[in-house]
Amino acid sequence: MHLTREEEKMLDGEYGWANQVSMKILVRLGELFGATRLIPVQSAHLSGVSYKHMGDASIDFLKALAEGNGKAQTLSTLNPSSFDPTYLTKCYPSEHLEKQSRIIDLYKHMGINPTLTCTPYYLRKPKRGQHLAWAESSAVIYANSVLGAWTNREGSPSALAAALVGKTPDYGVHQASNRQPNVLVKVETSLKNETEYGALGIHLGKLLRDKVPVFSGLKNPSDDNLKQLGAGMASSGMTALFHQRARSKKETLETISIETKDIKEAASGLCTTAETPNLVFIGCPHCSLNEVKGVASLLENKKVRGDIELWVCTSRYVRERAKNYVNIIQRAGGRVLCDTCVLVTWIKDLDVYSLMTNSAKTAFYAPTLNEVDITLAPLKKCIEAACQNGERT
Amino acid sequence: MKMKVLKGRGVASGRCRGTALVSNKPLSFLGGVDYTSGVIIEKGHDLMGVSVKGKVLCFPYGHGSTVGSYVLYSLVKKGLGPIAIVNQVADSVVVVGAIIAEIPMVDQIDIKQIKTGDEVEVDGTQGTVKVGGQK
Numbered sequence: 001m002h003l004t005r006e007e008e009k010m011l012d013g014e015y016g017w018a019n020q021v022s023m024k025i026l027v028r029l030g031e032l033f034g035a036t037r038l039i040p041v042q043s044a045h046l047s048g049v050s051y052k053h054m055g056d057a058s059i060d061f062l063k064a065l066a067e068g069n070g071k072a073q074t075l076s077t078l079n080p081s082s083f084d085p086t087y088l089t090k091c092y093p094s095e096h097l098e099k100q101s102r103i104i105d106l107y108k109h110m111g112i113n114p115t116l117t118c119t120p121y122y123l124r125k126p127k128r129g130q131h132l133a134w135a136e137s138s139a140v141i142y143a144n145s146v147l148g149a150w151t152n153r154e155g156s157p158s159a160l161a162a163a164l165v166g167k168t169p170d171y172g173v174h175q176a177s178n179r180q181p182n183v184l185v186k187v188e189t190s191l192k193n194e195t196e197y198g199a200l201g202i203h204l205g206k207l208l209r210d211k212v213p214v215f216s217g218l219k220n221p222s223d224d225n226l227k228q229l230g231a232g233m234a235s236s237g238m239t240a241l242f243h244q245r246a247r248s249k250k251e252t253l254e255t256i257s258i259e260t261k262d263i264k265e266a267a268s269g270l271c272t273t274a275e276t277p278n279l280v281f282i283g284c285p286h287c288s289l290n291e292v293k294g295v296a297s298l299l300e301n302k303k304v305r306g307d308i309e310l311w312v313c314t315s316r317y318v319r320e321r322a323k324n325y326v327n328i329i330q331r332a333g334g335r336v337l338c339d340t341c342v343l344v345t346w347i348k349d350l351d352v353y354s355l356m357t358n359s360a361k362t363a364f365y366a367p368t369l370n371e372v373d374i375t376l377a378p379l380k381k382c383i384e385a386a387c388q389n390g391e392r393t
Numbered sequence: 394m395k396m397k398v399l400k401g402r403g404v405a406s407g408r409c410r411g412t413a414l415v416s417n418k419p420l421s422f423l424g425g426v427d428y429t430s431g432v433i434i435e436k437g438h439d440l441m442g443v444s445v446k447g448k449v450l451c452f453p454y455g456h457g458s459t460v461g462s463y464v465l466y467s468l469v470k471k472g473l474g475p476i477a478i479v480n481q482v483a484d485s486v487v488v489v490g491a492i493i494a495e496i497p498m499v500d501q502i503d504i505k506q507i508k509t510g511d512e513v514e515v516d517g518t519q520g521t522v523k524v525g526g527q528k
Contacts, residue, residue, distance in 0.1 A: 021492065025489050025493070032483060053460060056428070060463075060466065135459070156459045157463070
């Protein structure tokens with residue numbers, strides 16, 4: 001790999017240990033994946049925040065970096081944590097909260113912005129063609145495919161290293177040739193709601209491996225639906241980029257056909273129970289303003305059942321802009337939680353045993369990450385289940 | 394025992410000598426190794442219940458969450474980790490873990506050539522693993 005004199009100095013430790021170890025990570029990964037240089041990034045988004053996922057081991061490393069003069073060299077944001085600021089802080093042992101605060105403080109000390117959301121693109125939208133170093137697979141695929149920015153699927157340490165150096169190795173989808181579609185996904189059914197988009201994503205993620213798909217037959221999908229599609233693909237597979245429609249009709253590519261039964265099977269394959277849920281969760285990935293509005297409009301003049309909790313998870317940024325909708329949701333008995341989500345907190349310790357969600361990504365992960373049963377259903381059905389009186393019919 | 398030299402690729406620099414601990418199965422450091430003891434806890438793993446402490450840990454490749462890199466770092470800093478890593482195929486989780494923990498790592502090695510208990514010398518700069526020879 002070719003390094004500038006400045007980069008060589010970093011690698012030799014002239015700018016302190018944090019810069020040196022970050023540079024070592026970037027250079028080694030670059031060599032491993034065939035990069036010939038480092039390129040500047042416009043932003044870094046870091047996973048590896050929730051104490052539930054990170055545990056104590058990570059704190060040692062973050063502490064060493066912070067003490068070794070680690071400072072973010074590019075706009076850097078953080079994924080969700082295990083707590084929201086008001087509700088969950090009272091639910092778990094104070095030791096958990098202390099450890100979580102420690103992790104966030106160490107990141108803050110390094111100049112990383114504690115946004116605590118998996119949808120950093122709502123706070124600051126990257127521009128088309130900008131190079132980024134983002135972790136959080138659902139944000140990566142959204143940035144590449146919906147916003148037209150360029151980022152590989154970083155892991156927690158490589159995104160952190162990129163934040164501290166301000167650069168990333170030039171390989172993968174940073175190179176135009178690797179962004180070309182090489183498989184056509186023909187959708188021969190109409191997708192009715194966000195859950196069907198997510199289920200399609202889960203189905204495709206398993207088939208695509210490292211391919212770049214291009215779709216035909218998606219009928220004016222909303223950005224929110226594309227978010228679900230991407231999150232699904234990135235959860236069950238390694239996809240980092242898709243194209244919404246083919247540029248030319250002449251392309252002859254390997255083709256995957258999607259029929260109604262594929263969507264049905266994918267959706268039902270994610271459900272593990274038909275039992276009444278005791279937690280209904282909306283907001284994976286974190287809700288857009290429009291999605292919070294959608295929840296509020298369904299909850300108007302309704303009441304959430306006493307034996308069911310309703311969580312709507314979003315960023316602080318969106319929550320502040322959605323005050324009227326938040327009020328409606330809260331009046332109905334729902335909770336609008338920011339900085340966290342179901343997957344990165346200990347819902348089992350809250351006696352949740354059966355979870356209902358409109359997110360295929362959550363349905364994919366929760367049975368293992370949270371050890372709960374899952375019902376996957378579109379928003380409207382989720383809200384109906386949360387509000388129904390008496391037994392479900 | 395006659396010494397053999399296996400040639401691979403240097404991934405993380407450094408040199409050390411120690412006893413090999415060899416597995417046929419991929420390993421996830423997050424959830425697979427108890428970070429308070431260094432004992433492998435991954436269900437169904439062929440080294441389940443065995444400590445990696447002070448060993449030259451040889452396994453085909455790593456898998457699982459990228460947080461695993463931090464687990465390897467923490468183990469090594471507490472003196473509970475391996476002293477070197479030998480992989481068939483380096484994956485980014487283990488590579489980053491070895492770099493930040495500052496232990497030698499070599500990949501592109503046929504690990505079937507190494508048996509648990511062998512004395513080995515790992516050179517992460519040259520990319521070689523010497524098996525056997527004098528203790």
